[in-house]
Amino acid sequence: MSSSFRRITTISKKELVEFARDWRTIFALLIIPLLMFPLLFIIFPLLLASEAAELDAIEVNVVIQSNDFPSDLAEQLNGSGIELNYEPLSIENNLSSPLEDGDRLRNGSIDAVLRMKENGSVWDYALLYMSTSERSQEARTRTLTVLFDWEENETERRLVDAGLDPDETLRPLNWDGEFSDSDVATSGEQAGMVLSLFIPLVLSVWTFSSAIQPSIDMTAGERERGTLEALLGLPCSRNELLFGKWLAVATITGIGVLLQLVGLLFAIGYLATTDFLTVPTLSIASIVFIGIAVLLFAIMVVAFELALAMRAHSVKEAGSILGPALLLILFPALFTQVINLDGIETFWFSIPVVNVLLALRELLMDRFVVEHIVTWIISSGIYAMAAALYAARQFKREDIVTSLS
Amino acid sequence: MTVELLRVEGVTKSFGHIEALTNVSLTINEGEIVGLVGSNGAGKTTLLRLLAGVYTPTDGAVVLSDGSKVEDARHRLGVVPESTGLYSRLTAWENIRYHSRLYGTSDEESWNRTVFFADRLDMKESLGRHTKGFSRGMRQKTALLRALAHAPDILLLDEPTAGLDVTSARTVRSLVHQLGETGGTVVYSTHQLAEAEAVCSRIIIIHNGEVRADGTPAGLLEQTESRNLEEAYVSLTTDKARTRVVSDKPLSKIAKWWQKLSTPKIPGGDESE
Structure with a gap:
């Protein structure tokens, strides 16, 4: 193991240990995403059914x-x-x-x-x-x-x-046979279509929002508490510091998103038993590409958030920058829900944020358009790299050693 | 024989249009306890950050005896910033070990050194405690242990006794003394002349970003023909001390407008201002 990699993992491990010792952040960033969909899809309908039964009586x-x-x-x-x-x-x-x-x-x-x-x-x-x-x-x-x-x-x-x-x-026009037999899309494909409308939205919004708190804590928080000065005097480069912190935030965000997906799959599994929704059909290739899309998106988002938080002089200032920045994800995420994927132009797959969300929608429907895949992978890679370079620039600023306190 | 460890060569440090340090040159020799004395805003912390490789000089250089730049030889330094920089959710030992690992020191080696010094600072029993509940004195001692755990050639201390009670301050000074006696090299920033006189073998007086004097306490008295160091300090710093350098980054028009709008006027103040 190279000494640079060792320093990066040391920084990352320390950040994760500190994170794990605060039960409130564990609850907010790990427990809530795990329970969100089961609560939404299982408990909430049960509650509604119970209310409806009460009303019936x-x-x-x-x-x-x-x-x-x-x-x-x-x-x-x-x-x-x-x-x-x-x-x-x-x-x-x-x-x-x-x-x-x-x-x-x-x-x-x-x-x-x-x-x-x-x-x-x-x-x-x-x-x-x-x-x-x-x-x-x-x-x-x-x-x-x-x-x-x-x-x-x-x-x-x-x-x-x-x-x-x-x-x-009254009925001169008569449907012949079973109505459901006429749709050539399998129930798994139909489920993929339904899920493609909100999984990208949930993934993108959660990735961004769950990275806010750790990003602020590990940058503006350190700066405000005065721990950053001691860290900057150590024999590790600013890039190692950035990558160590990036790895920690990405791990926390990744686990949060993963737990949210586990909760979602559990909820879908439950709904499948009620004939409301079936488990979507996804090929291995789709799953792999979904993983790549989320990874590139996470690299970009986490680096961008770390950079913005590092620019701030205090936790308060960082919060007031990163909170509204969520809209940069939310608006494109909502917008991509209404874009028709049939015959969509390739340039859409090169627009930041929109590209990954559209890619996720296509992949969840098990659609493979090589031109689209190549475009979103290249453009996402460029955006991720640009965000990382921007973050590296912020980490190399000399004034980050000073804090308002 | 004097062995030079670190050399500051004509260093100027500017932040925008403000010159925090102007053409500073000095050497730090092995076994010296050097006191950096000056008022708030004199440039002590800026100089210490330059020595620690946290800041890069605008002009000049900070080099070690082997010619290497200080930012490439930070493993040879131990730094205690004024804020101590401890993580409250980690124990004292975890804080020390974290830095030691980044210095590339093995856990065993840093533990042995930590226990050795913790004994002298009466901190052995507190190594396993989270630093959240630590007093200012305990935090300062932990930061000292952290800076010593990787056996640095030079220890840089920024106001190590600021805010400490008498006993804690005495313990810290006593440890610095012991380090000096065993051949250790310490750069000790303070604005207390009496403290510098008690601890340091050499004193550097900094004022408004310039080195005004550099020598032993006796040498400074001789140089200024003063009876005590306070008199010597006053005679060397007759010009008005500037305020602390924070930032000269100009405010945007919106920021200026908002600041004016959200700041209440002083009753009876000049309306035209």
Whole structure:
């Protein structure tokens, strides 16, 4: 082992030991990413299901305002968890106008008002509710479901009375066979398509955001605490110092991203058992290229963050620079979600940040376009090198020895 | 026989338009305890950083006896900066070992030297403790142990007793004395004349970035025809001391505007300023 490499690993190990001794940063940068997706995809839907079940169990209160309400419709509504209260209809025109019923809906004494009146051969109706109340929303949903069922039966009855076949009349266009058989994309490919819309976003944002705290701590933090001066007097070059610190930040970020992916795969594995989403089909080559893309991206991002943090005189100053810098990743990441990959021009794969995100999207869909791969690898390599050179320049500045404190 | 260890040759150090040191020349010889004395902002820390290879001279050179530049021979130096520079989440020994490893010294060798000196500084029992709860004195002693663990040829100490209680300061001075007696070479920066007189065999007075005097305490008294070092110092530094050099980096227009906007005016101050 060369003495230079030994010094780099010594610096890196020390940074990792210091990092590991702070349980708060371990929690923020390692435990949270591990639990984020399982919580989002497993616990959150369970919570939603439990809330929905709770809502299903309640009986909602709907006031029927009509002078000639159809008895069969009343029967159907009765069997739908709706408590009905009948009142005469006192309004002639514009049934949607709330009038004094608005106050009753607002104070929660009733959940919805169904107004109905016969108008020749059709029924005019309006359903009053309050969109900001869950009970009122539920009352509206249940009432509308029954109303649409009743309307369908009524339509069919009228067609039969007129001597027509309801199926032929209402559905002259008929799908033949199983609808799902018609898509040639496998369920694994479909899963890849779905995941390609948010995995690049998550990977890029997390890589950048999880590197912020260690980057600041190892540069502006050292400068502020006065430990950097002692370090700069040691027989190691500024480049060795940079690479040692880069290795430590990249390791922390890499582990964080890896744990996040483990959490994501666990969540996907769980969802696969519920038929919501299947495990995406990825070839070995895709996985290898995804690894290269993330690695090049991490080299660039971590070097860039270390450079920016080293420019700052204090932790506070570094935080106020690196926090907003997250937008440099977030905006391109959101933008690439809407870019259509079919027939995409090659130049997109040379734009910083966008190139890696698009590459990840293509690879997650198991698409290999040699021209694209060559472009993003070369451009990402150049950007990573440029970021490393910029960081090396910052580390060679003489004023980094001084601190505001 | 005097053996020269380190030589400063006409060194000038500028930060932008500000000259922190002007044409400084001196030599550090083996076995000397050299005191760098000066007021705050005189240039002591800048000179120490130049000696440590942290700063590069704007003009001139800092070379070792074999002709090598100091930045290429930092393994021969031990440095204790004013801030001590200890990592609070590491133990005292881990702090020492970290630097020793970067100096290329084996753990065994640095442990043996650390234990030897820790005994003299009454720090042996604290080597396994995290430095977070350390007093200023313990931090200073740990930084000293760290600087000594790789057996440096020259020890550079920046204000080693600043902020220490009487007992700790005495212990540090006593160790420096012992190092001198055993042939060690120490450059000791301080703004306390009495301390320099008590510890150092040679005193260099720096004022406004210039070396105003360089010699033994007795030699300085003779040179200035003074009764004590305080008188000698005053006679050598009659011009007004400048303020500490921080940075002359000009503020941008936005920064100037914001600074003015966010700084309250002194009641009754000149509005036109």
